[in-house]
Amino acid sequence: MAEEVFSQRTTTCGSLTKADNGAKVVLNGWVHRDRNHGALHFINLRDRYGITQVVVDDDASKELQAVANELHMEYCIAVTGVVRLRPDSMVNPEMTTGEVEVKAERIEILSKCAPLPFQIDDGNEPREDLRLKYRYLDLRTQGMQKRMKLRHDFIFACRKYLTSRDFYEIETPTMIKSTPEGARDFLVPSRIYPGKFYALPQSPQLFKQILMVGGMDKYFQIARCYRDEDARGDRQLEFTQLDLEMSFVKRDDVLSLMEDLFGSVFKEVMDYDLPARWRRLSYHDALNTYGCDKPDLRFDLPLSDVNEIAKKSSFATFKDIVSNGGYVKAICAPKSETVDFSRKFITSLEDAAKIYGAQGLAWIKVGENNTFTGGVSKFFAGLEDELASMMDAKEGDMILFVAHQDWKKCCASLSAVRTKLGKDLNLIRKSFEFCWIVDFPLFEYNEEESHWEAAHHMFSMPQAEYLDTLESDPGSVKGDLYDLVLNGYEVASGSIRIHDVELQKRIFRICNFDDETAEERFGFLLNSFRYGAPPHGGIAPGVDRMIMIMAEESSIHEVIAFPKNTAGISPMDDSPSLVDEKQLDDLHLIIKYPESKT
C-alpha cells in the first residue's frame, strides 16, 4: 500500500467551535461553495456533519493561492490549517460553526469534480429521474442526508426498543418457495434444477410463524420484501418491513407493544409525544364514518348516512337508489375564508369522487336559517332543518352527497371528497394521528374466479364466535386482524395467526385450495403445526412509509437510498437489463418476447 496518500481529517466539518481557537486541524470534505475575492478566498467545506468556512488569506503562499484558484464546487479536498475566531461582525449565526473559520495552510485536491449535471442544494430541485440517475450527487443534498439519518435513527431505535423487550433479531431466507396467493412473485431461476424457481419473499410470513413453532418466542427483522406489482408514491417493488412476531399473545398484546414501541421511537428520534394508547375503529365503522380503511384523522369531517332523509326528498335519483337497496351518504364542507364554493371547486370535488365510481356529486349550499340554495336544494324543500341538524351544517357550509348502489363505492367516492376537502380547505393539523383498524372481514368474494379468498392472508385467526359458521357464511366472518393507520396511510398490518392444522386446512378449503394442493404448497407450515405450535401473532410496519410520513414527504423514494422509479427501473444502474445468452443457457431459459417488442 502507498504510504500517506492524503492528509486525514482530525475532525469533521460540523464540530469546530470557539473553544477550538488556535488548534491545528485537518478537514476532509467537499467544496460546497467557493467565494473568490481575488486575493481572498472563502470556501465552505461540507461533510455529513456540517459546513465549516475555510479562508485562504492574502498572505497565503503562491502555491496555496494557485490551488485555491483551481477549486470548483464538489471537489473533494483536504484542508490543513488553524482554527481562528471570526471578527465579531463576521460571525454567521446561521451556521453551527459560524463563530470560527479555518485559516488554510495547505489544500490538497483529493478528487476533482466533473461539470455537474445539476446543482446540489440550490433550491431548484431537478426532475426525479435525473436525481435518481445521479443518486450519489443527490445523496449529498441536505434533505437526503437528513432523511438517511432519520431512517438510521428510526431503525436503530426500533432495534434497541425491541431488544429491551426480549426480541431476537433473526434473518429469514430471501430465496424461498413461490406461494400461489397475494401479489405476483419475483422469481429466481435455479441453475441446478432446470425449470424450477425460487421466489423472493413478499414477506417473511411463513418463516416467522415457524420461528414461533421453533420456540423463539419473540422475533423481529428489518426485512426486505418484494412484490411484482405496479408502483405508486407510497410503494415500490422492493420495500422494507419491520417484521415481528410473538408467541402466547392475544390481539391487544400486539397492539400495546406497537403503541409502546412507536411511543418510544417517536420520543427518541423526533422528541415527539404520542398518546400512550391509540384510537380503535372497526373496519365497518372506519368505512362508514370516513369512507375508507385508512382514514386521515388529522381532520374530522365525518361522513353521514342520509338514506332516510333521501327517501323523503323529491330527488328521484336518490329515491331510486335507496329503494333498490343502495346508499346515499353526505359530508358537510365547513365554510371557508379562503376557498370559494364555486362551480369550478365543486366540479373538482366531483372529479375526485368519480375516480372511485361515483356517478356524480350532489350539493346544497346552506344559507341563513337553514335556507338551501343551488344544486339539489329544491328537492329537499321542507327537510331543511332536519338535514342541516343531521349534518351539523351552519350558514356558509355546503353539503355534498354521493349515491351509489354499492356501499364500498359510495364510501370510497365520498372519502375522496373528504380527503380533497381536508387539503383544499386547509383542515389538516400538523400532527401524527395513529389509529387501529380492527375486526376486518376474513374473506372476500372473488367475482372473477367465483370463490372466496382471504382478505388479508390465509393465516389469520377467525374470531372465536365465527368458528362454527366459517363454511356456511364466510362473508360474515371477522378475523383477529388489525391495520395500523397513520395520517391516512396504512403503515402496518398484522393478525393473530392460526396455529392449528385442522383450522388452517378449513381456511384453505374455503379459499379453494383442496387438501392436496394445500399440502403441496404449504405442507412445511402445516407440518410444523403438528409438533406443538404455540398460539402466536404479529405485525409488520412498513419502514419506508413510516419514515416517509415522519419526514413529511409524499414519496418513499425520498427515504430510500436507491429507489426504483415508477416503471420499476433504476436509472442509475439501469436495471433491469438484458443478460448474456450464456447466462440464460446456464439457467435453461429461453426468452419469449411479447409481439410488440423486438
Place this chain on the structure above:
RNA sequence: GAGGGUGUAGCGAAGCUGGUUAUCGCGACGGCCUGUCACGCCGUAGAUCGCGGGUUCGAGUCCCGUCACUCUCGCCA
C-alpha cells in the same frame, strides 16, 4: 390494462388568443475584486423547443401519433 399532468441551453423556469433574432435565474468558460457566507461586477459560449407527421404564408404555441418521466384508477393477501 386505463386516465390526467409534464417535457424549452448542463439545471430550474417564462414564453398570452400562432407572427421578426426564443427570454430569465443558476451553472460553465474568460477577466476584475481584501471579509464573504446564495459574495459582487464586466464579458463569452451554450437550445435540431422530447421525437415523427399534419394544418398554415408562418408552429415552442393548434391537431394527430409516438416516446420518456410523473400522479392516479385497476393491481398491491
